[in-house]
Amino acid sequence: MRVKCDCESRCTALDLAVDASGSTAITASVGLGGANRAADVRAVQSLLNDVRPDRGGPVPPLDVDGLAGPLTNGAIGKFQRKQSLPAADSRVDPDGPTLQALNSERSNKGADPDRRTREAARLATAVAAMPDVQLAVQRAISLTEAAIDFAMLGKGLTTSSEPFDFVSKHFKFEGLSRDRTLADLAFIKTTYIRMRSVLRGRTGLTGTLIFGANMFDIDPHPGGSPSQAKAYVPREDGEGLVTSRIYWTDAVDGHPRDRFTYLTLHELGHFVDEEDPSLEIVDHGYAFFGTVLKLNHELRMHNADNYAMMAFDRTFGRARLVALYPLLAAMPA
Numbered sequence: 001m002r003v004k005c006d007c008e009s010r011c012t013a014l015d016l017a018v019d020a021s022g023s024t025a026i027t028a029s030v031g032l033g034g035a036n037r038a039a040d041v042r043a044v045q046s047l048l049n050d051v052r053p054d055r056g057g058p059v060p061p062l063d064v065d066g067l068a069g070p071l072t073n074g075a076i077g078k079f080q081r082k083q084s085l086p087a088a089d090s091r092v093d094p095d096g097p098t099l100q101a102l103n104s105e106r107s108n109k110g111a112d113p114d115r116r117t118r119e120a121a122r123l124a125t126a127v128a129a130m131p132d133v134q135l136a137v138q139r140a141i142s143l144t145e146a147a148i149d150f151a152m153l154g155k156g157l158t159t160s161s162e163p164f165d166f167v168s169k170h171f172k173f174e175g176l177s178r179d180r181t182l183a184d185l186a187f188i189k190t191t192y193i194r195m196r197s198v199l200r201g202r203t204g205l206t207g208t209l210i211f212g213a214n215m216f217d218i219d220p221h222p223g224g225s226p227s228q229a230k231a232y233v234p235r236e237d238g239e240g241l242v243t244s245r246i247y248w249t250d251a252v253d254g255h256p257r258d259r260f261t262y263l264t265l266h267e268l269g270h271f272v273d274e275e276d277p278s279l280e281i282v283d284h285g286y287a288f289f290g291t292v293l294k295l296n297h298e299l300r301m302h303n304a305d306n307y308a309m310m311a312f313d314r315t316f317g318r319a320r321l322v323a324l325y326p327l328l329a330a331m332p333a
Contacts, residue, residue: 023103030068031076031091038066044092047102048075050109055227056082057105083227086289095326097289101228104251111253118253119218126248127213129260130199132315136265137195140311143167144189151181169332170310172297184301191281191307194272195265215271219249227251228288231263233270246271258316258324265311269304281307290327 028035030044045064051057056079062072076098077090083101092098111118146163153159168174171188173181198215219225220240225232230252234241241247246267252259273281284299285291292305300306309328313321322329 024099024106026092026094026099029091029093030072032073032089034068034091034093036068041068041072042066044076044099044102045072047099047106048072048079051079051102051105052109054223055105056080085228086291095329097327100288100326104255107254108251109254115222118250122248122253123216123218125257126216126246126260126264129257129264130213132257132261133264133268134196134199136261136311136315137192137199137268139315140192140307141189141196143310143314144185144192148182148185148189151178151185166314167310170306170313171300172295174297176297184297187301188307191269191272192311195268195307198268198272215244215246217245217247219247222250225249225251230255230259231267233267258320261316262308262312262321262324265308266304269307287325287328290325290330293328293331 024043024047026037026040026043028037028040030036030040042064045062045066048058049061049064053059058071058075058078062075073090076092077088079102080088080090080098085097085101087097092102112121143163144167146160147167150159150161150164155161164173167185167188171184173184176184219232228251229249231246231248233246234243237243246264252263269281273279281302281304283305284303285293285295285305287305287309292300292303292309295303295306309321318331318333
């Protein structure tokens with residue numbers, strides 16, 4: 001299945017550190033070569049025990065004893081490999097991809113175990129997030145229009161550099177010619193306008209609403225999607241999938257509405273692109289892994305997370321964005 005996407009424990013009473021987003025936090029690295037402070041090790045052991053075995057959880061569950069021995073280190077490495085994380089180094093770092101993935105699995109495990117209930121709640125949350133997605137897309141359009149005005153006219157009584165600087169924070173326009181800048185800003189604006197059209201939906205010849213909330217569906221292949229994929233758009237029809245849908249996977253269950261908002265923005269980037277390589281929007285880097293921050297301008301122009309990041313950041317603020325993806329704290333304010 002080719003897609004565009006962004007993928008039983010014993011009960012132990014623990015006093016675990018929790019950050020502002022409600023996720024378990026650690027103060028230093030845990031695992032092979034880590035600082036292995038006892039409280040941090042217990043936090044990681046507890047998180048690992050909350051991962052289902054089919055998604056890389058330890059069998060049998062770990063003893064939550066605060067000791068980073070071979071079993072704990074091995075369980076970290078096994079989880080990293082199963083989740084296809086950037087590094088399978090048997091170490092969990094504060095705010096790193098492994099800790100984020102572990103917290104994601106805990107959120108997912110907290111969802112209702114009944115599949116029908118989970119799937120209904122999944123679609124309901126996606127639909128409930130639609131007004132936030134629509135607002136974010138509209139604000140991204142207005143922001144890009146103001147950036148275009150500044151690029152054309154320069155700073156004056158009716159123009160400000162702030163919108164352009166904000167867009168550049170996400171797309172790195174530094175050093176580009178005026179003509180290239182205007183062309184690429186127009187591409188960004190067109191992408192968001194296409195998103196807006198899809199979100200508004202339209203009525204087909206049979207009277208059926210096309211797109212809008214109707215574009216959401218449940219992943220028909222549970223367990224068959226990449227482990228980190230929480231939503232995806234198929235590259236072609238087939239295997240019970242159609243390219244006119246955004247499919248939500250089991251991995252998103254239990255996550256907050258902001259996650260659905262962000263992921264809808266991300267998947268809309270794939271949804272509205274074209275197959276021509278010069279117009280395609282793919283996944284060159286992810287906010288989840290922090291790799292999005294290493295991309296140059298050309299790659300950002302064709303990276304779905306950059307469109308999601310800018311729209312979400314502009315509408316809901318940096319704090320809520322970083323709460324979803326802590327590695328984005330390294331992004332300039």
